[in-house]
Amino acid sequence: MDRELILALRGVTCRYPDAPRDSLAGVSLEVRGGEFHAVLGPNGSGKTTLVRAALGLVRPVAGEVEIVGRPGQGWSRRELARVVGVLPQREDNLFPQRVRETVLLGRYPHLSLLGGVAAVDRAAVDRALVACDAADLADRWLWTLSGGEYQRVRLARALAQEPRLLVLDEPTASLDLRHEMELFELVRTQVDAHGLGVLMITHHVNLAARFADRVLLLSEGRPAGAGAPGDVLTRDTAERVFGWPVSIGPFEGRPQMIPLRLRKESP
Amino acid sequence: MKYVVLVGAALAALAAALLVGPANLPLAELPGSAIVWQLRLPRAVLAFLVGGALGVAGTSLQALVRNPLADPFLLGLSGGAGLGAVAAIALHLPGPWALPLAAFVGAVGAMALVYRLGLVGGAELDPRILLLGGVAVGALAGAITTAIVSLAEATELRNAFLWLWGGFSGASWTTVLVMLAYAPLPLGVLVAAARPLDLLALGEEPAQYLGADVPRLKRIVYLAASLLTAAAVAVAGVIGFVGLVVPHVCRLLWGRLHRTLLPTAFLTGGILLAAADTLARTVVAPRELPVGIVTALVGVPVFAFLLRRWTVS
Amino acid sequence: MRRWTVRTHLAGLVALATVACARGEHATAVGPAVTDDAGRRVALAAPARRIVSLLPSFTEILFAIGAGDRLVGRTAWCDYPPAALAVPSVGDGMPPNVEAVAARRPDLVVLYRSGPNATAAQQLERLGIPTVLFDLNRLDELAPAARRLGVLTGRGAAGDSLARAMDSLASQRPEPLAPGPKSIVFVVWDNPPIVIGAGSYLDRLAGLAGARNVFHDIATASAQVSIETIAARNPDFIAVLSDTATPPRYAGRPEWRVVPAVRNRRFLFLPGRLFGRPGPRAAEAVRELRRVLEATP
16 A cells, blocks of 8 residues: 655754754654654654654754655644644643643644634544543543543644644653553554554654554664664664663564673672 | 623723712712713723733733743833833923833833843743843843932932832823724734643643744734733833733633633733722822732732642642 | 058049049030930030031021021032022032031031931041931921021020021911912822822911912821822812923823813912922011912912
8 A cells, every 4th residue: 555655854964053963863764644653762862853853843954854745844833733743752731721621722723713613623622532542531630630641631632633643752651551552552543543654752662663663763863773673673783772782582573672681790 | 601790890890980089079970070081981991901901911921931920020021111210200301201101112122131131042032031031131120220219319200119109190091092002903912822822831842733833922922912011011100910910810710721811811900900990099098009009919918819729739 | 451442442433433524514514515306415515617518408597597607518409598609519418428528527517317317427427527417397397406506506596586486487377368268289290199288398388378288188298199189179279399480291181181270270380499498488488479379360
């Protein structure tokens, strides 16, 4: 199936002002509809910069970004928000709000200046809540939610935008096992059932290897490997990039990485 | 429903302002009285407009600096206005409009300086820089004001400080018309920015991802809110707490989405200030309290109560 | 033997102390002494011969009691009588320039009692210069000031005479004004409106001239009121301290024109140097006010 190219980065290089080195150097990436793309790498390897460059928050010094065939610069914020839904790492919550209100924020890119919230918007909110298994949370206050519930609500907000591409920046960072698995399953369902493209930054190499179709491994801003998880996650590559001895073994056809303990000197 | 209540309360406040006053006019005389038409009515209308402007400006600035404890005068505007007013008096600038215009120019100057301070560090309109810069500019303006006061003749400047404490005693139909001609543009701009302001509460990056053009939004909101505040100071001196307390009261009662919050803040601010002015005129009759003192005396307990609720929740 | 030595020493000390006290009393009995309005006892070795006056009213009083020739320093505001202009100025006096005052080598400095002046007085005292602080806000405070300045300058008779004149002025019952009672308001500032109340000199002058200050019920010297209150009390005249006859800038504004006296341009222009401060020419001020009230219809 020839799936549509939603996001394309070609040879993108970025450098923050006064930084000693490039935070991204010559990175290329293609995310298509119905594809789950994971970005892996140690801290400081440029993963969040990649998201910012893809979405126009950071201007690359070299290379180009294209979203659905148009150059990244050609998109206004509103237009882009109708196509790409993002779950950033951090956000503030200044004032108490209810879940339904938060998810409704995802409809803002679709609302006209003078127009109100229409039935189609409310329906999109309901669908998003159901898809994220959060329909029963709709009337709860945000500050009463657990970590896992909160992430599901944020995901629902991104889905309410009715995007073609979902970008998630370390969405399971503080979640327990069950909520982490639930989130990955939710995302996978969106890809399989609704043809969404997904770009996920994560530290969880093993889950990424099992759920993602393609993986980009970054090391100090440079691509250390791109392709199917089995091709990218070899023992040599992993040890070089993560700087730690590992063992790679298969599970359900996907490579799983187990970090080894340092050998003690035998007496 | 809430708008019915608010508009009703606004009309009640205006009626009270017209009926009550040191002149003790009997009801029958009111419709024909010059005191009502030339003094009480323009004063009540001006108080309402200024209160509304401060309510909206305060709401927008709290969203902009992402700090619910922000007040329009936190950004150095009151210091700038005071400096302008004192300079106008010390320089004996002619004409009845010298004082308001100078205060306006001073306030706008302070706004520009605070903005410029933010640009220097490459942190355009970064909330922390705004707040710190506002304090710094306010202190600088205060120091220059004190220098002028100490070097020039004493008595007139003492009266300038009374003006600065806030009051509507100079209200006239001309001032009302100026406000009516000037205020709708910045008010309209802020109401149009209502949805992006909702998004800004999530943080600048998340707001951009949800479609807000954040750099442009911050500039527009900063400019419009500062211009509204500068106009309020120019016609009525520095009136504190309205811009701080009104957004919170409205948030508690009617929610935090700006499409509702901005109009309710306008109406609530107007009602509050019109009522405060009526109190200022009557509580120590025949004398008058500066309105800024009444809003502070009422505002501080309300603020303390809100603070408790906010820290508890 | 020891007890005898101690007793002698003790007796000697007591004798010495008695002589010292006597000499001290003897010393104060010679020079003039008064208690000033800061509660301090001010005692001079001899009547003051080099005086610095830091208030125009004190300058006027000193000239009026014949001690004007002893002035060696005045403020820049002291312009009456004309002879005062020949005295060197020590600045505007707000606050007093202690160095400039000390440079005149005075043996008495006369100050109006206020916070900054009390500090300046302390500094002058540290330099060994005697100072005296008087209140001078009201008509009633002129007589005590005149009396005490008379004592300090050795012109006691003149001081008493001026004081008696001030007392008789203060107790005067004014003749009713012709053709009828007149009411006035003193507007000092327009935005916000500030008027003069019962605590002030101007209010007293009005009363002595036979006019009624419509804000006589306010106890303080000045107060902020609303235009509406002024309109409601409808004074016959608006008194303004001004050396020219141009109507004040608020006279043309529509909200002020609600006050009938503003609408009808019924202003009284009172020259600042005669009416602005309590002084020996208070009687002249009262006469002038009365004349203007009767002359204007």
